[in-house]
Amino acid sequence: MKALLVGETRDGKLLASTYETLAFAREIGAEPVMFLVGSDSALPHFDGRLHLADAARYGEYNPGVHKALLLDVIARENPQLIVFSHSSYGWDLAPRLSVALKAAQVSEVVSVVDGALVVPACNAKLRRQVRASSALTVVTLQAGAFGLAAEPTGTPTVEQVESAAAEKIEFLGYEATEKGAVDLSRAEVIVSAGRGIGKPENMAMIKDLAAALHGEFGASRPVVDAGWVEHNRQVGSTGQTVAPKLYLACGISGAIQHLAGMKKSEFVVAINTDKEAPIGEVADVLVVADVKQLVPALIAKIKAL
Amino acid sequence: MKVLVCIKQVPDMESRFKLNAAGNWYDTADLAWRMNEYDEFAVEQAVLLKEKAPDTELVALSIGPERVKEAMKKALAMGIDRGVHVQDEASFEKDPYQIASVIAEYARNENFDLILTGMQSQDRGSAQVGILVGEMLGLPAVSTVVGFALDGQVVTAKRELEGGLKAVVKVGLPALFTCQLGLNTPRYPTLPNIMKAKKKELTAIPVATLLKDEALAVTEKVSYPEKRGSGLVLEGEIGELTTKLVALLKEKTSVFK
Numbered sequence: 072m073k074a075l076l077v078g079e080t081r082d083g084k085l086l087a088s089t090y091e092t093l094a095f096a097r098e099i100g101a102e103p104v105m106f107l108v109g110s111d112s113a114l115p116h117f118d119g120r121l122h123l124a125d126a127a128r129y130g131e132y133n134p135g136v137h138k139a140l141l142l143d144v145i146a147r148e149n150p151q152l153i154v155f156s157h158s159s160y161g162w163d164l165a166p167r168l169s170v171a172l173k174a175a176q177v178s179e180v181v182s183v184v185d186g187a188l189v190v191p192a193c194n195a196k197l198r199r200q201v202r203a204s205s206a207l208t209v210v211t212l213q214a215g216a217f218g219l220a221a222e223p224t225g226t227p228t229v230e231q232v233e234s235a236a237a238e239k240i241e242f243l244g245y246e247a248t249e250k251g252a253v254d255l256s257r258a259e260v261i262v263s264a265g266r267g268i269g270k271p272e273n274m275a276m277i278k279d280l281a282a283a284l285h286g287e288f289g290a291s292r293p294v295v296d297a298g299w300v301e302h303n304r305q306v307g308s309t310g311q312t313v314a315p316k317l318y319l320a321c322g323i324s325g326a327i328q329h330l331a332g333m334k335k336s337e338f339v340v341a342i343n344t345d346k347e348a349p350i351g352e353v354a355d356v357l358v359v360a361d362v363k364q365l366v367p368a369l370i371a372k373i374k375a376l
Numbered sequence: 377m378k379v380l381v382c383i384k385q386v387p388d389m390e391s392r393f394k395l396n397a398a399g400n401w402y403d404t405a406d407l408a409w410r411m412n413e414y415d416e417f418a419v420e421q422a423v424l425l426k427e428k429a430p431d432t433e434l435v436a437l438s439i440g441p442e443r444v445k446e447a448m449k450k451a452l453a454m455g456i457d458r459g460v461h462v463q464d465e466a467s468f469e470k471d472p473y474q475i476a477s478v479i480a481e482y483a484r485n486e487n488f489d490l491i492l493t494g495m496q497s498q499d500r501g502s503a504q505v506g507i508l509v510g511e512m513l514g515l516p517a518v519s520t521v522v523g524f525a526l527d528g529q530v531v532t533a534k535r536e537l538e539g540g541l542k543a544v545v546k547v548g549l550p551a552l553f554t555c556q557l558g559l560n561t562p563r564y565p566t567l568p569n570i571m572k573a574k575k576k577e578l579t580a581i582p583v584a585t586l587l588k589d590e591a592l593a594v595t596e597k598v599s600y601p602e603k604r605g606s607g608l609v610l611e612g613e614i615g616e617l618t619t620k621l622v623a624l625l626k627e628k629t630s631v632f633k
């Protein structure tokens with residue numbers, strides 16, 4: 072079996088997730104060939120063919136052109152699998168190939184069982200086992216689900232690819248979110264609020280608990296989107312990545328994108344009314360309780376120490 | 377201008393999910409249903425456009441059994457003009473490709489200037505349908521949008537990338553966008569608008585008239601993930617819980633040192 076792996080470049084740098092596609096190919100015993108819109112100066116380490124399109128010419132986000140480049144490579148390589156990361160690049164580009172090739176797409180693969188692909192459903196409360204019936208399958212891999220056991224080594228054989236395809240979407244540039252004064256990545260204790268706190272007034276008790284523990288406060292995305300907390304305190308794949316000694320998740324369900332930002336924490340305490348909440352997967356302690364009752368009681372207890 | 381918003385009805389994610397008899401999805405009994413969270417941002421974006429340009433026509437489409445009309449009614453109460461219910465008792469067995477092809481088949485001759493969808497559904501989370509529809513219709517499609525500004529026939533959109541980075545893109549209509557959390561602040565329907573929504577047009581179309589494609593993938597089975605977490609679960613009375621928790625923090629962490 073041959074797998075065409077689609078690597079990713081951001082701001083001129085090869086993304087580490089590129090190696091997750093390689094780890095996946097190894098795990099299923101597929102021969103890897105790679106496609107990358109990138110540059111000669113940031114090549115992935117692996118032994119195999121690399122179809123390289125120059126990012127300076129084709130841009131890092133140009134879905135119509137990247138699709139055309141990929142279709143050309145697919146016609147030459149004839150793979151059975153096309154492998155992306157389930158990232159803003161991968162989930163945008165993969166369906167375009169699915170239509171062009173009438174190939175099944177299976178999103179956010181976490182494992183492979185008897186040749187079937189396993190993906191999460193319902194905020195990771197369920198697992199779905201999917202089998203494609205098309206000859207060619209496009210997959211996207213959940214971030215972090217596959218990893219190489221050792222540092223990648225090797226040198227690819229580079230083949231330049233080109234395309235004259237036109238693009239209907241014009242990329243104007245990147246925009247970074249303003250970095251505030253808080254750097255959660257250095258905090259030793261973080262108390263994070265999720266939608267389960269119910270209303271903005273309840274942020275006060277989260278801040279109080281953070282202060283009682285001499286730590287910082289953070290939040291999940293809905294709390295930030297609602298404007299209860301500023302974006303530079305958002306923890307997760309589209310926010311900050313943190314690794315404190317203690318992470319206290321208050322009313323946070325534990326969506327994969329949130330876990331991506333905090334699962335390296337040393338000790339995780341979750342307070343949640345739902346005993347089945349997926350945060351339980353990474354929590355050292357899951358306290359089944361209402362945050363609004365537990366947090367004030369906890370603050371009182373700590374202050375009395 | 378004519379806008380199509382695609383919405384899905386999903387269960388509340390705080391539910392306890394049981395498996396259905398066929399073992400290929402969740403059991404739909406005893407679940408509380410709501411509009412897919414991502415789609416609420418799509419509906420809101422459409423309504424915001426109409427507030428600026430009142431001659432805009434807003435159509436919402438949803439595929440599924442009778443109950444999806446409830447999600448449709450919410451969209452109508454938020455400000456969508458009319459609804460199209462594609463009746464399908466077995467929508468959960470269709471793969472994203474089929475769902476997208478049903479939507480594309482409906483939209484093909486309707487001349488929509490703009491199609492909005494959520495970036496993914498909360499239950500399946502495939503993040504495919506929007507882009508698939510765009511590609512099937514030959515429209516430029518932009519995913520994961522957290523910023524949207526229409527100026528004449530041109531949209532400047534912000535795509536959300538990882539780690540707080542955004543890509544700013546420009547695209548001419550007709551086009552499709554998949555909406556990400558935080559794009560706007562979805563409104564709560566007011567009581568008068570809920571009443572008004574009851575009188576809005578809701579057309580039913582049997583799915584068979586729009587379905588032209590076979591599934592490319594099937595769900596073989598659904599199961600619960602193996603518990604990887606070895607964590608402790610504390611239940612009980614609040615006072616007891618805080619005592620236990622503080623003792624654990626003292627023992628396992630250095631926060632009180």
Ligand SMILES: Cc1cc2nc3c(=O)[nH]c(=O)nc-3n(C[C@H](O)[C@H](O)[C@H](O)COP(=O)(O)OP(=O)(O)OC[C@H]3O[C@@H](n4cnc5c(N)ncnc54)[C@H](O)[C@@H]3O)c2cc1C
Pocket residue numbers: 264265266267268269290291292293294305306307308309310311321322323324325326327328329332342343344345348360361362363390495496557
């Ligand atoms: C591309 C992408 C990127 C994303 N990036 C991020 C990111 O960076 N960070 C992030 O956090 N999310 C991110 N998300 C969103 C993510 O998928 C979830 O929607 C989000 O994390 C949910 O936040 P939550 O847990 O606070 O809310 P919910 O999922 O609504 O969970 C609320 C929880 O609170 C519990 N609860 C309710 N009431 C109480 C109570 N009284 N006491 C105790 N518990 C209670 C519930 O049982 C539930 O578990 C992203 C999503 C996408 C698609």
